[in-house]
Amino acid sequence: MSESAEISFQIDGHIALIGINRQHKRNAMRQDMFEQIGAYVAQAQQKARVGILFGHGDNFSSGLDLGEHKERTPIDTLHASRAQGAIMNQLEQGQIPWIAALSGATIGAGFELAAATHIRVADESAFFALPEGRRGIYVGGGASVRVARLISVTRMMDMMLTSRVLSAHEALAANAVQYVVPAGSALAKARELAAVIAENSPISNFAITNTLPRIQDMSHDDGLFVESIMAALVQSSPEAQSGLKDFLEKRARRLDTPKSA
Template identity: 45%
Template sequence: MTSLLTYDIDDKIALIGINRPGKRNAMTDDMFAELGDLAERASEESSAAVIFGFGDHFCAGLDLADVMHKMSDGDLARPVIGRHVPHVAFDKIARGTIPFVSALTGAVIGAGLEIAASTQLRVADDTAFFALPEAQRGIFVGAGGSVRVQRLVGNARMTDMMLTGRALSADEALHQNLVQYHVSAGNALDEAIRLARQVATNAPVTNWTIIHGLSRVNDMSYDDALFFETLVARNSVSGQSEGRLRAFVEKRAPRLERPSFDATQQS
């Protein structure tokens, strides 16, 4: 393992850190591959996981010096056989077996936003800002952003972000569906861990069904999606289902409380 990513387990919650603060946690292909390996390990060893960045920034995107070096060596002109490294890595997050939560601070740019978009839950603090500046660098998103980011914000908003290079604040990101939670500065990681612990209490098969089922419904026609939902609902019942239902009926399970509305906290 390189020293550029960290991995810890805290009471069945995996904590994956991007540890390159001197470069605003910019990513190389080796780091993408390692992130995928750690995501796969987390799926085997934990019930939920959190991805965060060391220092002031989550991730400022690709290491462009590394990209330039590959261009000068002619690496980018060679045919690529097999799947793109970030696509493989991020699929292990987006379509793994456990939920992933990203704690977003500072720069969440380019590939950093693509990492965040592959997680199921995204928490941004006041310092976070979001951008897709690839067009200004003469390149295109290449780590799943054209699929995942576009599905979050829609075609028009992503087109705007890419054509103009505009940066969105955490509040704008909340209202444009890039993130689901907005917290005060310094609280993103704590909130992400809290959410990870909460979702980890769900039945594992239910979490897996949500992760894999909802994303596929988006690709289906109306009738196909309802048919798929019926099959999934009937086959997602696990050995825990009866006990959890009984606990609710017998008033042993926590009841849902009416929320106090705070528009700054979640969408």
């Protein structure tokens, strides 16, 4: 494991783990911490098949370090926001899928970081908020795009205007997370999911994480056309041929179907 300031980095087999470790500040994020996450994401893409983003201690992240943010000029804020946006794009549009393991405070920029990942696992201690309206500021890490798409513009507007806090189960109902697990077990669940994802074909994983979001921005016909092109490209890969052969020869892993199915 390597650490730089308050960000840890570890490669465990095919899985990369990036941890926010500023526990005395509930993992509040300074700009240099965002930049270190970006550097580790770049390394992870070369060394792993899937990544996990998590918070050390009881919280994922309580958001921006507001002491640092208060000292910024408007132009500083613009550049910081653009830099954060580029790092979030590395997560969202990079070479490997990312899972967020969430506990405790997942607030502001912490929520934005989680929204840039592809799968979000919350334990029952997790809570979600966008209190920018109360602080007299505005989101700057991509929430207007990513969080609004996850939970809807109207729900995000409610959270920002009223400082409404969502519990883990409310976040699940709002589509902010995909899994809710007992307190303290989010990272274990994320590791379990990452192990499954790491078994997939890398080109299929890349196609899923990079094509699906873009198709949502296209017209109906353009989306269907791009889907057909991607299906043909992935079909031509050696991984596709191997995977189909394994299925036809009954060597492929079976689906974990519900007990009643």
